[in-house]
Amino acid sequence: xxxxxxxxxxxxxxxxxxxxxxxxxxxxxxxxxxxxxxxxxxxxxxxxxxxxxxxxxxxxxxxxxxxxxxxxxxxxxxxxxxxxxxxxxxxxxxxxxxxxxxxxxxxxxxxxxxxxxxx
Amino acid sequence: xxxxxxxxxxxxxxxxxxxxxxxxxxxxxxxxxxxxxxxxxxxxxxxxxxxxxxxxxxxxxxxxxxxxxxxxxxxxxxxxxxxxxxxxxxxxxxxxxxxxxxxxxx
Numbered sequence: 001x002x003x004x005x006x007x008x009x010x011x012x013x014x015x016x017x018x019x020x021x022x023x024x025x026x027x028x029x030x031x032x033x034x035x036x037x038x039x040x041x042x043x044x045x046x047x048x049x050x051x052x053x054x055x056x057x058x059x060x061x062x063x064x065x066x067x068x069x070x071x072x073x074x075x076x077x078x079x080x081x082x083x084x085x086x087x088x089x090x091x092x093x094x095x096x097x098x099x100x101x102x103x104x105x106x107x108x109x110x111x112x113x114x115x116x117x118x119x
Numbered sequence: 120x121x122x123x124x125x126x127x128x129x130x131x132x133x134x135x136x137x138x139x140x141x142x143x144x145x146x147x148x149x150x151x152x153x154x155x156x157x158x159x160x161x162x163x164x165x166x167x168x169x170x171x172x173x174x175x176x177x178x179x180x181x182x183x184x185x186x187x188x189x190x191x192x193x194x195x196x197x198x199x200x201x202x203x204x205x206x207x208x209x210x211x212x213x214x215x216x217x218x219x220x221x222x223x224x225x
Binding site: 042044090107109112 | 149150152154160161162163164167204206208210212213214215216217218220
């Protein structure tokens with residue numbers, strides 16, 4: 001299984017709503033990532049989890065709250081978002097260096113993304 | 120930290136060869152990735168270089184020079200479906216460069 005599964009694929013929410021994006025992988029990867037991507041821009045790193053601990057937070061506003069309940073799951077909790085937060089949110093996973101097998105590259109495996117619209 | 124530079128846009132003709140460059144500055148180097156991303160889709164892995172030289176994979180090849188902080192992706196026999204964004208990233212914290220949007224014309 002080399003899939004990263006993201007749900008929902010599409011989400012429309014108001015500025016006062018609370019919602020969550022979910023990501024799941026069963027490749028045994030111990031690093032998981034959230035990226036935000038606006039149209040015609042590259043994916044922008046938001047958060048990195050390594051061994052279920054937050055290792056990188058790219059100064060993301062607190063209205064985005066990540067959570068990694070176990071090694072297979074990554075959530076992004078959304079609260080009081082702004083219209084400019086509308087974007088494609090991509091989840092990815094990779095093996096961590098000290099667990100790479102011979103021939104592993106440590107590449108990112110991406111989910112298909114959750115397209116978020118904030119009204 | 121790291122800094123990655125790529126041209127933002129390139130145009131090429133079907134059947135031709137195109138080279139997309141990537142320069143990087145990083146405090147530690149463990150390898151460089153190239154990804155392809157079609158509009159509205161997730162990025163997909165193309166290649167990985169950790170040693171100097173050329174890695175060939177079908178119509179796509181990737182080159183690395185660690186001493187120069189430089190890589191390129193070479194696409195041969197271009198097809199219309201190669202129109203996409205091409206992203207380079209240094210292995211580690213996985214931030215992408217700005218990406219190069221390639222348009223292949225008939």
